[in-house]
Amino acid sequence: MNKLKFLFSLVLLLLSFNSCVDQITFPLDKGVAKLVVSGQISNLDEDQYVFISETTSEDREPLYTGQYYVLNDLPRPVTSAMVYLVNDREEKVLLNMSEDGKYTLDRSYKLEDGVYYHIEILVSGNEYRTDPQKMPDAVGEDELTYEFQRGEFKGSPEIAFISIYSETKLPETDDSYYLRWDVDEAYYWDLTFFPNPFNNPPPDCYVFGFPDPERITLFNGENVDSEQESSVQLVAERKVDESFLSRHYFNVRQVSTSKDSYEYWRKVRELVNNSGSVFDSPPAPIKGNIYNAQSPDEVVLGYFEIARVSQSRIYTVPGDVSFVVEAVCTYDPARPIDDYPKTCLRCSEFPSSTNNTPHWWFDQ
Known part of the structure; x- marks a missing residue:
């Protein structure tokens, strides 16, 4: 079982001046495009990001690199989304796309203690959401x-x-x-x-x-x-x-994050560390916390979290x-x-x- 067969990007760390996206390997079915959403909003005084991409499908056009066309299995950035951070008072803040597939919440926005937040994403006529989360009270x-x-x-x-x-x-x-x-x-x-x-x-x-x-x-x-x-x-x-x-x-x-987030990353760790064998059944993509509000059965990859962070x-x-x-x-x-x-x-x-x-x- 080759774990490096397909890739999708998950946010692990966001630097204050820029962002770096780490790649975690997941086996995916070719021919079925899937939305990938990842991001973290925290208490740190810095710009915050949500990344949106889509896995490769068989009929996708070759990617132009600036010099030549290539075919690959990497997710492609989604550039047509509207992304909002919404609190439990139904107050919405728009995240602006600063780079292809990278949606930025300005550092001037501060999370409030005890307030629940979720993400809303409007893309291709669909509305995607996450379950409400609040920032944990403590971190070490x-x-x-x-x-x-x-x-x-x-x-x-x-x-x-x-x-x-x-x-x-x-x-x-x-x-x-x-x-x-x-x-x-x-x-x-x-x-x-x-x-x-x-x-x-x-x-x-x-x-x-x-x-x-x-x-x-x-x-x-x-x-x-x-x-x-x-x-x-x-x-x-x-x-x-x-x-x-x-x-x-x-x-x-x-x-410092929620129990659901902890369980998600525990499953990711198990998948990444499982070398497997030719006799193993391919593991299914790990279910995150993003869902299609109109079509809950749609498989959406990735995880979004509200976190308290010490650096x-x-x-x-x-x-x-x-x-x-x-x-x-x-x-x-x-x-x-x-x-x-x-x-x-x-x-x-x-x-x-x-x-x-x-x-x-x-x-x-």
């Missing part, structure tokens, strides 16, 4: 550490890698709670400095991504001993490479790395320019990058 705090080591990593021996741990202060509440850790990364990338008459350096380049996209770290607080105040979690592991030649951040979000960051610098890391972009006058990787020449070669310094980069 993370104290982050890291450890560099060499050993077996994802089935390969003698690999240098880093592990990110959280010493978690659990929420102070008598009520049940459910936690998930989302981790993204950001690092400075040194573009090749080619000599020039004005001695102008290349522009800054900041790259964003997910260090350990298939790891889903969960904690069920239902049965926690009343005297337990903390817990240690391994939240990410990543191979050491040239991205550690400069400052390299790991941004960890502790997400922590930790970074490494080259002096922290105890392994030799080759600098791939170092200028060599005898080296032809076409011998440099494209990522040494242009920051835009990375799927998610910017020349602008994130506002939090020097906070620590």
